[in-house]
Amino acid sequence: MALDFAPGDVVALIDGYFFGRPAVRQKEILHLLDRGVRVYGAASTGALRAAELHPFEMIGTGRVFDAYRRSDLVGDDEVAVLHTDAEAGFRPLTEALVTLRHNLDEAVSAGICAAGTARAIVEAAKEMPFFERTLGAIFSRARRHITAPREMPTLHAYLHKQGTDIKQxxxxxxxxxxxxxxxxxxxxTILHKLNETIHFKRWQSPEPAWLKLCRLYATDYSQFQEQTALADLARRSGSDVDLAGGNDPAILHAALNYVSAHSLLDTQAPPVAYASWLTPQEQELPDTAWQAKLAALTKIAGNTVSETAPECPSRFIRSASVAPVCAARVCPVCRG
Incomplete structure (x- = not known):
């Protein structure tokens, strides 16, 4: 989502990290599709995501994709491998299970091993974490289940020297x-419209580090978040109220009008109707007070803190626990 793609652009998703860091999210791909970008997937992560998102117009190609589409493959570990870093060319250090399956099928067809031997090797590999699946380790684990061990040296040599990397x-x-x-x-024609959830918006606009620190350390963060969300809702309402007014009742009035008009909150309902969102203590507050808290939780206001407050509010710095962290040049205001 960080790249600026336009309608008609083409994106090819082939592989990506996972396990140690976030994999490519389905929502990222749906975001591109929603913008009219053609997205293709194959080989590894791309094949898996294409099989998942094929109904939403992601285009998959290749044998790995076809196997996922037919549900011949199910687990994402089928394409996972341990590999070196970029400096060493991302060289694979373990065997991809999908590749092992393919090459064992070829070995059975060529008469190099029996079908039972191939099944035993696949089962042994499936029992292992993907980052331990070297050919030697897989064969060592499979030996106790193989009835024709004389096939093993020839089969090992075949897989090592003549095996095909179908992902590649x-x-x-x-x-x-x-x-x-x-x-x-x-x-x-775009057949499906992306549902831009709060989480999706937060992926698009990650919160700055100073805001995360304030959430952890600032004693008045909850009040600041509520005021900021209400101010943003008031702004969206088109009202000419002064948004710098803090706790100005006019801001709350404009915000409640907005959420009510957009069916985000029923201001006529009793607080017990929102028991899943309000604590028992909050349900005892005056109507405008608990309604303000609910309005601040609506999905439209969900990501407004970082949008509306680009700089660290000076009142957070009064907290002694925040000051040393801000002094570490995280906060754009404090480091000035």
Whole structure:
């Protein structure tokens, strides 16, 4: 989502990190599709996501994608490998289970091993974490279940020297296919509209570090968040109220009018109707007080703190526990 794609652009998703860091999210891909970007997937993470999002117009290619689409493959560990870093060329250090399956099928067809031997090796690999699936470790684990151990040396040599990396082949085929695509805008009809949830908006606009620190340490953060959310709702209402007024009743009035008009909050309902959102103590507050808290929790106001408060409010710095952290040059105001 950090890249500025336009309608008609083409994106090829092939592989990506996971386990140690977040994988490519489905919502990121849906965001591109919603903007008219053509998104292709193959080989690894791309094949998995394409199989998941095929009904939403993501285009999958290759044998790995086809296997996921047919539900021949289910687990995401089928394509996972341990690999080196960028400096060493991301060289794989373990075997992808999907590749192992393919090459064992080829070995059975070539008469190099029996089908039972191939099944035992696959089962042994499935029992192991993906980052331990070296060929040697898999064979060592499988030996106790194999009835024809004499096949093993020949099979090991075949897989090591003649095995096909179908993930690599699928990736190469996709890049060749994309290179041959005509350079024209995307003309297909967008069939599904992206639901931009609070979480999606937060992925688009991550909170700054100073705001996270204030949430942890500032004793008046909850009041600040509520006031900021109400001010943003008042702004959206089109009212000409002075938004710098803090606890100005006019801001609350404009905010409540907005959430009521957009069916985000029923201001005529009793507080018990919102028992899932309000504590028993909050339900005892005057109507405008508990309604203010609910309005601040509505999805439209969900990400307004970082949008409306680009700089650290000076009142947070009164907290002695915040000051040393801000002094570490995290906060844009304090480091000045």
């Amino acid at each position: 082949q699928d990736a190469a085929d996709l890049l060749i296919h994309i290179a041959d695509l005509p350079d024209e805008p995307n003309r297909h």
